[in-house]
Amino acid sequence: MMDYGRIAVELVIGFFALFSITQLLGKTQITQITPFDFISALVLGELVGNALYDNDIGVVKILFTLGLWGILIFLLETITQKVRKTRGLLEGRPSIVIHKGIINKKELKKSKLDIDQLRHLLRSKGAFSIQEVEYAILETDGTVSVLKKHPYAQPLNEDLNIPFKAVTLPIPVISDGEILKDNLDEFNLSKQWLLNEIKKIGYHNPKDIVFAEWEEGKPIYVMPYSEEDATTN
Helix, strand or coil: CHHHHHHHHHHHHHHHHHHHHHHHHCCHHHHCCCHHHHHHHHHHHHHHHHHHCCCCCCHHHHHHHHHHHHHHHHHHHHHHHHCHHHHHHHHCCCEEEEECCEECHHHHHHCCCCHHHHHHHHHHCCCCCHHHEEEEEECCCCCEEEEECHHHCCCCCCCCCCCCCCCCCCEEEEECCEECHHHHHHCCCCHHHHHHHHHHCCCCCHHHEEEEEECCCCCCEEEECCHHHHHHC
């Protein structure tokens, strides 16, 4: 039982230590996985995983190791932000894999990417034929950015002579039957205002609504629970 208790304590502490390091380093550690970030994630996972099954490694050693590794990552991230020349070494450089409509085989080979993989990445960006693409850039996180040739590019509002209209952000106000008070407060909206708005379209209880969003200048959008969902709630 003592072993199970030790593992549980170390696992919980390791989890919160890793979570704290991730919060410290910022969201780019999650959303933009560079080779350096990938190595960091592997090492951090190994440090906690190995410590769980090694009786000689205590909580203090786990925290010391994670703290030291976190400081190292933080320092390197700070260096890459301040010293531009180090970014290519630690984060990698984007590669132009299609240039003026022509596939750059040299860059593909350098990036360990074959034609089928390139086509897969292009399809994920809405380019289902290579002949649609003028430029394609393989980013450091493994995604591809695509600039289509003029005949295949989506027209702009300016091209279609569509008059300017201010862009507004749709705000979720109800989710899974619960009022999102933080979102209402952010835009100086009250709970009573929301209840009045949903009453106008026939809903008297937020719990009958799976999702609702509000956008300035537009009527509130409401998606009620289906009959099947309502019977299970």
